[in-house]
Amino acid sequence: MMGHMDATLTNGAPASLDRLDDRTLSCGGAWTLPCLDGIERRLASLHRPEATAFVCDATRITAMDVSGAWLLRRTLNGLETEGRRVELRGLRPEFAQLLQIVSATAVRPAPAEGGGTDSWLERIGLRAWREAADGLKALAFLGESSAALGQLLVRPPRIRWRALVRSMELDGFNALPIVGLLSFLMGVVIAYQGAEQLRTFGGNIFIVDLVGISLLREIAPLVTAILVAGRSGSAYAAQLGTMKVTEELDAIRTLGLSPMELLVLPKILALVLALPLLTVYADAVGVFGGMLVASSQLHVTFTEFLTRFEDAVALRHFLIGVGKAPVFAVIIALVGCYQGFQIRGGVDDVGRRTTISVVQAIFMVIVVDAFFSVALSWMDL
Amino acid sequence: MSGSDAVIEVDHLSTRFGRAVVHEDVSVTVNRGEVFGIAGGNGCGKSTLLREILLLQQPTSGRIRVFGQEVGAMTQADVRVLRRRCGVLFQYGALFSSLTVLENVEAPLREHTELGDDVIRELAVLKIALTGFPLAGIEKLPNELSGGMRRRAALARAIALDPELLFLDEPTAGLDPVSAGGFDELVEQLQRLLGLTIVIVTHDLDSLWRVVDRVAIMGDGRILGTGTMEELSRADDPAIRLYFHGPRGRAAKEQAEEQVWNQK
Missing domain, CATH: 3.30.750.24 (STAS domain)
Structure with a gap:
């Protein structure tokens, strides 16, 4: 050019x-x-x-x-x-x-790339084998982290409080604005969509049931988990991956420390503590958003809303929503850390694995959420 | 000073980051066809000087002329032409990690020329062969290479466009003595064969004695002295003396003298 x-x-x-x-x-x-x-x-x-x-x-x-x-x-x-x-x-x-x-200067023609003649059967087999090996590795990682967690619970003094608190600040406290904004908007959206229908039936007060149950039980935990997976899961993968590339993980091992104990467990514990708290916060802000729409569109005052809320929304909905959060937290932290550890060598692998960690974490969160829905409906909860 | 033979002229250059002074009144001239060393302790501003000559960073005041053109006053097109005439070997190679060695060397050729794929490939292989990189490994990714091989691959990329001016940032740092010696030899050979002008930033005393024609010793952001190694090793400045007459400096000098003796 x-x-x-x-x-x-x-x-x-x-x-x-x-x-x-x-x-x-x-x-x-x-x-x-x-x-x-x-x-x-x-x-x-x-x-x-x-x-x-x-x-x-x-x-x-x-x-x-x-x-x-x-x-x-x-x-x-x-x-x-x-x-x-x-x-x-x-x-x-x-x-x-x-x-x-x-x-x-001897310039021999460059050697042909090896392995270019694989048959499609071989490629499928290779792919399947790789996926299976990946699954095994993930299982091994799960076992390793569970074992480390078990040891830690037996000897609590070994918990890295500083890393844990730091992680709670970064992944929990700093996420408050974005989680608040989004759950507020979810509350507004749900109330708006419901308001149209409820007005035609004259059942204005049922806006409370609609907003309360859907937010507390499903939307708030899910939105919070998805946001945290995007924010923190990716950060875990990128951080651990970069530490692996720069041999910091090896340095930790040679100092007689365990990366699992030093880096992974504090993140898991922090997220297990922070995500339920974030979910409660998201519940409150989301319901507030619904409340605003209810009063402006359906003429349900705040007092009416809150009185109805006590009767209509059973405690179990709240508990189920908040109870799912620690499970999501474990999934997000484990997937992020696992993908971080899997990074090999190059810089572009960091990007690839980070993307995978977010997609996998969100995917698994939604799948597990679906399991929860089915299981809980069997139990009539 | 500014004869037509000067490839790089750095004139009263000063650089400050906030209150920290990196350079104070630095002036250096590099002549066509010579191997010019920039030496000095860690953190004395060698790499910053190199980055400023390469237009990666702006000095606070002073002028830099490369090929007789002032770099501060260049248009985009001028800069592009200049970049094409210069090759740079970064300290850690800076090979593109997602590309193979061959693709790394092909990349500048693809960007800057309109040659066909076959020609580009063969040219890249030739450049790789010139650096002594084993041709069996050209399909490897950079992270599969040892430090010395990575350096050679990076050098091949640096000379891909047949630059007239080659910058080497600590080319032998972190290499074992044999590899470092081999690399010095390679630089010497390339310079002799291709008539390049080479600027080496290094604090490897062996390299300085061996390949460099003239050297500028930097310290505290200033040029402490410029001249041949022989001249500088006889200088009176205590800072320069410290550099040359420490145990490592003496050993490197003796070795260099021995080599010259053996060659005779």
Whole structure:
């Protein structure tokens, strides 16, 4: 794209190769990388001399670099493999030296990429094997972290309070604004959607049941978990992954410490404590949002709303919602940390694994939530 | 000073970050075809100077001219042309980690030339071969390479566009003595063969004695002295003397002298 402009930076005309007569070729111009653009095409369309032995006159070459020397060598080699003998004449000594270096540097064609001939069956098998191995590794990680957690519960003094509190601040306290805003909006949205229907039936007061039960039981825990998975799960994966790339995890091990105990468990514990609290907060803010809409759209005053709330929304709805939060917390923290530990080598792997950690955590949170719904309805709760 | 032979002229350069002074009145001239060393202790502003010459960072005051053009007054197009004429080997290689060695070397060729795929590939292989990187490994990713091999691969990328001016930021740091020696030899060879102008930032005394024509010793953000190693090792400045006449400095010098002796 910049070829034309770049040609101005070198001294002289672009590289050229022309046929003078039946026995002579003439090279000229600057055989340097910026001036080589287009020479390929001219080489391909070159009308080759008929004679089997001819002279290549290089007196007019004004500049040459490694790339130019190599291209000249390549061209001459090409002519020679066609069964001709070429004699190079008039090349300046410094350019001749370059040509020699290039000829001496063994350039074997690059080896073909190995394993390119896999059959589709082999690829499927390989993929399946990899997935299975991944599943096993995840299971091993779950076991390892459970064992570490068990040890920690037996010996509570080993809990890293500082890391735990720090993690609660970063992943819980700092998430308050965004969790509050979103659950407030969820409350508003649910109330608005319900208001339309309830008004037609004259059942304005049932807005309380609608907002209360759906928020407390389902929406608030789920929205909070999804937000935290996006905020903190990804951060866990990126942090641990970067620590792995920079060998910090190995440093921790060689100091006789356990990354599991030092990094993973505080995060799990912090999230298990913080997520229920965040959920309660989301409950309150969400219901408040519903309350505002109820009073403005359905003329249900705050007092009426709250009185009805006590009767209509059983305590179990709240408890079920908050009770799901620790489970979600464990899922988010484990998936994030697991993906972080799985990062190998490169920087782009950090990005890939971080994305996977968020998608997997949200996916698993929703699946587990569905299990909860089915199981709880069996139990008539 | 500013003859036509000067490739880089740094003129009364000062750099400050807030209150911290990195450079104070630094002036350096690098001539065409020489290997110029910038040496000095950790944190003396060597790398910052290099970054300023490479337009990665702006000095607070002073002028830098590269190929006779003032870098502060360059247009985008000028900068692009300049970048094409310079090759840089970063301290940790800075190879693109998602690309193979071959793709790393091909990348600048693809960006800056309109050559065909075959030609670019073969040119890249040639550059890799010139650095002594084993060709069997060109399909490897950077994180599968040892430190020395990564350095060679990065050098291949730095010379991909046949630069006239090559910057090496601590090329031998972290290499074992054999690899470091091999790398010095490689730099020497490339300079001799290709007639490059090379700027090496290093505090490897062996490298300084071995490959560098002239060297600027930096300390406390100033140039303590500029000259050949021979000249500087006889200087009276206590800071320079400290640099050269510590046990490591003496050993490196003796070794260099021995080598010259053996060559004769």
